[in-house]
Amino acid sequence: MNFKLGKTLLLTTMFMVLSYGQVTSAHASENWERVYLERFDTVLQLFNQQGCQFYQGVAYLYDLDQGHSLTYDEAASHYPELENTLAVVECELSASVDELSQLINIESFKESGLVLLYFDVASDAGGDNRNVFTSGMLENYQNRLDRLSEFEELPKYWIIPSRVGLVPQ
Secondary structure: OOHHHHHHHHHHHHHHHHHHHHHHHHHHHOOEEEEEEOOHHHHHHHHHHOOOOOOOOEEEEEEOOOOEEOOHHHHHHHOHHHOOOOOOOOOOOOOOHHHHHHHOOOOOOOOOOEEEEEEOOOEOOOOOOHHHOOHHHHHHHHHHHHHHOOOOOOOEEEEEEEOOOOOOO
């Protein structure tokens, strides 16, 4: 194979892989309202005020009417088919609806009842966090987004904190 043909095939293959990743990502995120936070430490402060550890890449089912996140048992009773996907988080996020609205910079939630709040991994400007993942981690990340998209009937908020204010541990 000559060099020019090999180079063309390589570039075509790379383009196809990148395009597939964008389509997959778009499919998983098409029903989400993306929210970009200006500072990481504002999220951290909210969780600390609740006596909770903040974990990146974790979703909460939050009850807007009751003003708290569902426990594992509550979530499993609402979604028994997804019980194997759920994990126990040792924090009941009981921030008020107003506090959450202020944190994610929206006037107010348009709905009542349950919403899905997914706190993504902190990202660079522009929302790109793929550079922090290995290929295996990126695959797990994409699988997580696909699973969360299965909560079709719920309003979903994809909360992406900035790395500004992130203090390395």
